Amino acid sequence: MQAQPPKFNIIIVGQNNRLQYEAVLFAASLRYSSPNFQGRLFVAVPQLGPRWHHDPSIQNPDVLKALKQLDAEILPFESQVFGESYPYGNKIEALSALPEGEPFVFFDTDTLITGELADVPFDFDRPGASLKVEGSWPKPTLYGPSYEGIWSALYRRFGLDLESSLDTDQPEDYWRRYLYFNAGYFFYKCPRLFGERFLEYARAIRDENIPELTGQNLDPWLDQAALPMVIHSFGGGRDALPPGLLDGSVSCHYRLFPLLYARESDHVIDVLETVAAPNKIKKVLKNYDPMKRLVIQGKGSKIRDMFDRNNLPQREQVIRKAIKAKGLWLR
Structure with a gap:
């Protein structure tokens, strides 16, 4: 008898801007393309607080009604660290509001589900993320340090082994040699564990004076600078999913x-x-x-x-x- 695939939740971020409309479209595409999905769909919504000048929460009654009709659950969360100064941080801080110990998949809201998600062979013990990525970060400067120098410094800072993360089929000091993901989707067995470590690493990269990062732009790349090490620290990697499914036949991150x-x-x-x-x-x-x-x-x-x-x-x-x-x- 074939084992049942693990049940998991989906989280996207919605707020009082274009994301609320993208959230409706995402939910509609999920219900249309993935009728066998058995988990919960959460739309994580930041709440008004000291880190927002204006209320970022979804207030449009038609949007809220449509999301409810599509069986999407509004998940309020507080912005403790990022907020308006770095809205990409929503995807990090929202994880703390998800049910603890339940596997999750995060998707950027500007994504369409185009196939049956329940057929994707997730191994939630080994996290992964989107490989639909270009060498956007870091950008080594003329006088150094190199890719090797920058990533080595970060892996040392978090007590991680750089060598075991390398793709040695790629040339030395070429960006693809180093573990690097797009944060358009990622998954793991527990959102709290993943979110706490993601927040820890992102804050350290942002706030600490790491000499090798001098001259490196972290806005908007902070999440993508931290994500490879979060995934590596939990035993995940670039081979966590078969190719051609997410960012392929099952999902489309259109941007x-x-x-x-x-x-x-x-x-x-x-x-x-x-x-x-x-x-x-x-x-x-x-x-x-x-x-x-x-x-x-x-x-x-x-x-x-x-x-x-x-x-x-x-x-x-x-x-x-x-x-x-x-x-x-x-x-």
Whole structure:
């Protein structure tokens, strides 16, 4: 008899900006594409406090109603460390509000679920994260230190073994040799354990005077600087999931709607436009201009016609410039 896959929760972050509309779209795509998902869907929402000048919580009644209809649970949390100064820190601090000891998968809110999540063979004892990543951090300076010097200093600071994290098939001092993830998704067996360590490492990297980090930009890269060591410390790595599932056939981290229409597969577009079509969803999404014009009014097809998905420009900046020239860069 085949073992039942482990039950797990999903967490995304929502607040009183574009994320609330992306949260509705994420939830709709989850219910459409993954009918066998048995866990809970949490929309973690930061609350007004000293680290926010304005109330960041979701207040739009139509958004809240749509999320409830999609069986998404609002999960309030307090911003103790980051808040408005570093909103990416929401994904770190929200983990403390999740049920302790229950496996979780975090997704960035600008993600669509495009396949059956219940079929993904998660091993929640070995954490992993998105490998859809470029060498965005660190950026070694002319006079050093090198990639090796920067990552060695960080691994030493947290008492971790750098050597066992290296991909030795990659050239020395090439960024892919070092463990590096996009924080667009990550998973583990307990959100409290993962979140506490993520917060510890991120605070230390931000606040301590680590000489090797002089001149390195940590905004917005702080989460991605800390994440590899968090995952390595719990015994995870770059091989935690089979390739081609998350950031592949099962999920799509689209980031911005113009880029989605330019780059993603026909299946992703079909999922997007199908889940946005019901009136109860459409009336919510039309309050966010990129969704209104590109998805609901169909102008995304104009972007789609501009590009050959089998021969896209190598540089994203070229795609952006072409879309802007047509007046369709909406974000």
